[in-house]
Amino acid sequence: MTTLNKKLSRLLPLSLALLFLISGCGTNSAKSGAGASAGAGGETAVPAASQAASASSAYADYPNRPIEYVVPFSAGGGVDLVARTVVEGLSKEWGQPIEIVNKPGAGGATGAQYALKQAANDGYTVLADNVASTTMLQAGSAAAPLLLSDHEFAARVVTxxxxxxxxxxxxxKDFREFSDWAKANPEKxxxxxxxxxxxSTxxxxxxxxxxxxxxxxxxMVATKGASESLPLVAGGNAVLAxxxxxxxxxxxxxxxxxxLAILAPERSPYYPDVPTTAEQGVEGLSVSWxxxxxxxxxxxxxIVKKWEDGVSKLSQDPDFIEKLKKLQLDPNVLTGQEFTDFVNKEAEYYTGLATQTGIRK
Known part of the structure; x- marks a missing residue:
């Protein structure tokens, strides 16, 4: 055997031993980390902290394109005017346009169905929600086209x-006299x-x-909202709005x-001379907008949280508050679980009222 072969024959056992030690350490290391790095079926699992960080980073640049803000009533009504005030503030804050899209019809259901059922749930279609398109819609029909469970509630802005x-x-001359007339002449x-x-129903x-x-x-005289309804009453084509x-x-x-009256616990600062319904002898009314x-x-x-935080911040902005006051409104913000609890409780009451009065079919 040559000198080179002799040297190789002496080195070979040492190399094999070293290789065995290295592979053994690797196997033990993999086994010791299996609980943290492998999931069911041998799939590699990502630690929870990494998942949360990835999710947050995925929406860190939201919004990065225009947002569609769906108003399910006609332009010029209360929902529309508040929506325009909100989007003006948030589009300025976020540096992205938020476009108002009016989709009136079916008491708010048409626009609500579009925003909640047809649009993608990527945060780029938002519904300008309202009592009529949520709690009253569900309460008013046993086969309502939308339920509260179809909504991911973000924030209430005003009442x-x-x-x-x-x-x-x-x-x-006043609400008491009008109530007496309505009781005696409901068909009129x-x-x-x-x-x-x-x-209104x-x-x-x-x-x-x-x-x-x-x-x-x-x-009932059906209309698409206040901008159509009020001129009908002013012109004598309906008695009440x-x-x-x-x-x-x-x-x-x-x-x-x-x-004739305001339905509220106290008189409105915007109609200080108008008595409440309770002041005029009709107590127990609680419907609100x-x-x-x-x-x-x-x-x-x-994304939902970003809107919650955005509305909460707006409600503290003097400029936003002043714009609402020009509409004779004040912010009354609820977000998160508080808002969800509020609509659930309200829906329960309205379902009972709708059942008792025959609204619910």
């Missing part, structure tokens, strides 16, 4: 009190609403139930409408 308005030349009472389960039904009038004998302080103020100031925003189910929570 407003309903007011009962009639034409400026209507014969009733016509009132406007966006649909059988609209906001619930307000009228609750009022008639409280005074002992027959709701079923009255007649129930809309918010914000929505009624223009025609009231113009002398076209007369406010609100608007906010929600997303389709499955929308990433990081």
């Amino acid at each position: 407003d009190a309903p007011v009962f308005v009639v034409a400026a030349d209507a014969p009733w 009472l016509t009132w406007t609403s966006v649909g059988p389960a609209g906001f 619930f307000a009228v039904a609750e009022w008639l139930k409280a005074i002992g009038a027959d709701f079923s004998k009255t007649r 129930v809309h918010t302080v914000n929505e009624t103020s223009t025609l009231v100031k113009a002398g076209k409408l007369k406010v 609100w608007t906010g925003m929600s997303f389709p189910k499955g929308t990433p929570q990081e």
Whole structure:
């Protein structure tokens, strides 16, 4: 055997031993880390902290393109005006355009279905939510096209009190006299609403139930919202409209409408001379108006949270507050679980009212 071969023969056992030691250490190391790095079926699992970091980073640049903000009522109504005020503030804050898209119809259901059922749940389609397109919609029908479970609730922005308005030349001097007339002549009472389960419908039904009038004998005049409804009443084409302080103020100031009562615990600072319904002998009324925003189910929570935080920040902005005051509104923000709990409780009450008065079919 040559000298080289002799040297190789001596080195070979040492090399094999070293290789065995290295592979053994690697196997033990893999076994000791299996619980943390392998999941069911041998798949590599990512630690929870890494998953959270990845999710957060995925939405860190949201929004990075225009957002569609769907208003399920006609332009010029309360939901629309608040939505435009909100998007003006948030688009400036986030540096991305937020485009208002009005999709009225079916008491708010048309636009709500588009935003929650047809659009992607990627945060780039938002519903300008409202009491009529959420709790009242679900309460008003046993086969409602949308349920609360279809919403990912983000934030309530404002609340407003309903007011009962009639034409400026209507014969009733106050709400008490008008209530007596409605109880005696329900078949002559016509009132406007966006649909059988609209906001005005619930307000009228609750009022008639409280005074002992027959709701079923009255007649609804269907409209697409306050901007269509109020001129009908002012022109004598319907007897009554129930809309918010914000929505009624223009025609009231113009002398076209007369406010008979405000449905609120206290008088409105915007209608200080108008007595509440309770002051005029009709107690126990609680229907109220609100608007906010929600997303389709499955929308990433990081995106929903960004809207929650954005609205909360806006509500502290003097410029935003001043713009709402010009609409005769004040911020009344609820976010997260508080908002969800609020709508669940409200839906329970409205379902009972709808059942008792015959709204729910």
